[in-house]
Structure formats: structure tokens, C-alpha cells
Amino acid sequence: MGNVLVFIETTTTGETKSSAAALLGAAAGLGTPVAVAAVPAEAAESLGRTLATAGAEHIYLVTVPEASSELGTAAVGALAQASEEYAAIAALLPHTNDSKNIAGRLAIVRGGAVTADVVALRMEEDEVIAEHSVFGGDYTTESTVEEGLMVVTVRQGAIEARAAAVTNPSVRLEELRIKTAPGAKIISIEPVTEESERPSLLAARTVVSGGKGIGSRESFSLVEDLADVLGAAVGASRAAVDANYVPQALQVGQTGVTVSPQLYVALGISGAIQHRAGMQTAKTIVAINNDADAPIFDIADFGVVGDVFKVVPELIEAVKAQES
């Protein structure tokens, strides 16, 4: 079995972010998972324990004096070193803003090639095959890398596999040796705290999204109230984001996140092609819109032509009644 590197995103204090478990799970399905991170030395021990529990057979940590000096540089170096030392067949990274930067740079440093925004991975006749969902799920494509390190970025929330805990992983603490391009200087890292108790958009079984039809930031609470009775995450259209009803992180669609929940509820969303690109692979789609000709109805399993301000409060009550 070949070695598969997994890049572990960490906080400034060296704790793992949410992507680690899924990436280790995907790696375990392909070969031997090797977790790689760049962290302050004092964080190494506890990080090692967390990674072993999440299924890392080998743990390769490059220690950095300060996690926050240059964006990505230590991580690129750590992965480049580990790919040599473990003769890795592939490196998996989360498809996030910071890790995409690392993945692209790594492919150049190691003369590898990339396969990006991957939703599934499997081994077939000694080859790693990556699956992509293209044009909003209209197509599924498969790709691999020939002759060289396969650098893979994995879509957040796409992988359900988890690796079994490892009791005795090998742990190495290394210095940064490989020289790469300079990274941008980090001036500050402002933590963004999630004040909501709702499930995350990427992992939620149900998503309730609001669009321009919700009309204002204040009335967006209507979307949140329905989300809460359904135990759902909250999403939005780009028009709702542009109008400042909600932050951009909640945007579903072509240039936002892609979700594939069991249930997607679209409230006051017209269903523009770019919005559908982010939600049309949901199992069940429900739409409420006062325009009978809105394109969202073309893909909705259940559509209500009506006013959200009337139908949604009634729906909240009806759902509560059904549930009790």
C-alpha cells in the first residue's frame, strides 16, 4: 500500500480544523495515511494524539517558530519534504482558500500535477481515481495523475468515510529544509466565532435558504426560524448576500458553496442557473415563491406558489404540530 499524505489545517495554537477527519478517512481508503502539518513545537504532542485518534499511521510535523508569519510557506515545505521521505503517491488537502494556495504551490515545487475540488476518491488497479462534480452536478468526471505526485484538493463535506483510530503512530518532528517561493506576510488573524448552534452548511442534512424575496436583513429571521424547527443549516442566494442579509459564507451556488442535503428549502429564491448549480443535487427540493413562473419550480419536488411571509409562519406551526 502506498503512502498518502494528508495536510492538516490547524489553528494558530496548533489545533486541527474540521477537515482533518474526512481527509484521513479518504486517505485510509487509498493507502497508509500520513498526517502532515506545520505547527509550533509546543502544540506537537497534543496534535499527535488527535491525529492518531483520527487515523494517522504516520505523523510528520514541521515545527515553526510562529504559525503566523508567512502564508502557507511552511506547509508547502512540510508537504514537499514528507512527499519525498514517504515516497507518497498522493497528497490530499482541503479545498479551502488557504489550502488551495498550498496545493498549487506544492504541485510546482514537486513537479506533480493536481486534481481539484474532488468529491470522492478510490483506488483502481494501483491508480488513484478522483471524482468531480462538474457544472453544478450536471456531470460527473473522473481523473487521475500520471507519473508524479498527485495533489488532490477535496471538497469540504463531500467525504463521509472515517479512518479507524491508530494506537501507535510514528511521529516525527522536523525542521523546514526545502526552500520555496516567499509567502504573503500575515499581518493579523481575526478569529470568527460561530455564534449559531445550527449545523454547518456543508454537513447539514437539511438546508433552508433565503433569497432576495425575503426583502431585508430583519425579515431573514423568518428563514432562520424555519431552519430551527427543521434542524437545518441556513443558506442564501447571491442576491441576498449582495443585499447584506447574511454573510458571504452562507452563499449557495456557482461561486458559493455546493450542498447536497436530503432536503433543500428555497424561500424567495428565483432559481437562477447559478443558484441551482449549488443545490440541484439535493435529494428533495422544496420551493416557496410568489411567482408561478420562477425557474426554481422546474426542479422542485414540492413547490408552493405563495407569499413567504404568509406561508412560512404557517409552515413553522404545521411542522411543530407534525412533530409533536
Add this chain to the structure above:
Amino acid sequence: MKIAVLMKQVPDTWSDRKLDLTTGQIDRTTAEQVADEINERALESALRHKDQDASTEIVAVTMGPTGAQAALRRALSMGADSAILVNDPSLAGSDMVRTALALASALRDIGPDLVLAGNESTDGRGGLVPAMIAEVLQFPHLPAVDRVEISDSQVTGQLQVEGAVVSVQSEYPALVSVTEQSAEARIPNFKGIMKAKKKPLDVKTLADLGIDVGPGAATAKSVMVGATERPPRNAGTKITDDGTAAQQLAEFLSSRRLLQNHQ
């Protein structure tokens, strides 16, 4: 200051975009081809700097088939000074690394202080090419920034990562990729469109750039091994609210076991 802006011609997201199922490549014959919106935002950030400092020179750069000139003409009509199309038959179907190597060579010839790009195109959505180019050119990369501030001595930006917003900065040379939260692009006016016709648009082959990144050159390459089309989704029940719609919808959700206590 010299700013190079990377452009890309893509199938219009408003149209029905198709893949060629035998090659897995984008079918460029079905949908209308347009300049990707995200690059226009990158160009807008460059133009705003030029509005402040008229000595700023802006070069729009793309790689693609001859038709990709349209994206460059658009950039010129918005206000870029000149444009370069990297066009070579051997680049057709290039993977991201080869695309980055070809664009990096063209950029090296231009010698920009700042390279601006979109964070990801709407067709590929890979979003890795800017980082690759930065690594090839040995430029610091400010990735996926929501806001970019360009001054004479440095460039700064903010990017969203899990659990935090990171502010980054670099002196020149540097490469910045912007998200759709960045400046909204201006619409070219008639004067701009007329002027664009006279602005230089050079086409460069790989021989012109003095490099070989064709199929034979790179050893590692990413290849497509399969493509399938998902059957289209059909409309289901549609009712007009007569006062009972909410009740019917709740029953529908319950029947599909989509309510919380049925999970």
C-alpha cells in the same frame, strides 16, 4: 506600476453548459463564450488604481484558443492598455500545471510589479492556477482576497479561512487572486469600445515564449478518465396557496421522513 491581469474565456454560466463526454473537456460549441466575471473584478481593482495614478500600465493576459481574444477585447474596452493571448495548438487540453507554466512565461516577459487574477474560474472551479504561477515566478501570493488595497509600495488583502479572517500583505512583485466580494466591474462604454480596437493585442506561441510545455514536456500530468451526465431533474407537485399550502407541505415533508423527529 505595471499590473498584469489574468483573464479567461468561459462558457456563459447563464447558458446550458456542456461537457464532451468522450474527452471530458468543455464543449465550447454549445454555450456562448464570455469573459469570466471574476477576472473583470480583478481588472476593476487594477483600473481603480489607474484611476488614481494614470501612469499605471495594465496588461491583460490569457491563454486559450483564438476566440479567447474576445475576453481580451473586453478587458481593453474596460480600460486595460494592451493584451497578450498565449495561443498554441499544443496547449489545447492543458492541465492546470501546464497552463500555469505557459502563463508564467508570458508574465515573465511582461515583467509586472503586480499580477491580479480571479480566485477561481466558473468553468474549472479548480482555483489553483494563481498559486502555481506565484510559485513559478517566486512571487508571494495573496490568495482569495475579498478586498484588495493597492498602494505604490505594497498590496494588502483579507481572506476567509475556517474560523478566521486573515489579513495579508506583500511588497512588489506579488500576485493577488480576488473573490467575487471584491470590486464590482465597470461596464465598458462606447468610447472605451472604440478605443479598444486600436490597442495592441499580441498573440504569442510557445516558440515566441521560448518554452516547451506541450504534451511531451511535463512528466506529471492530470488526465481525465471518465465523464457521465446526470439525468435532468423534473418538476414535482406545484400548488398555489389557498390557505392550506403550509399544511400540505408539512405533510409532504413528513411522508418523506424529512422532519426532525422522523430522522
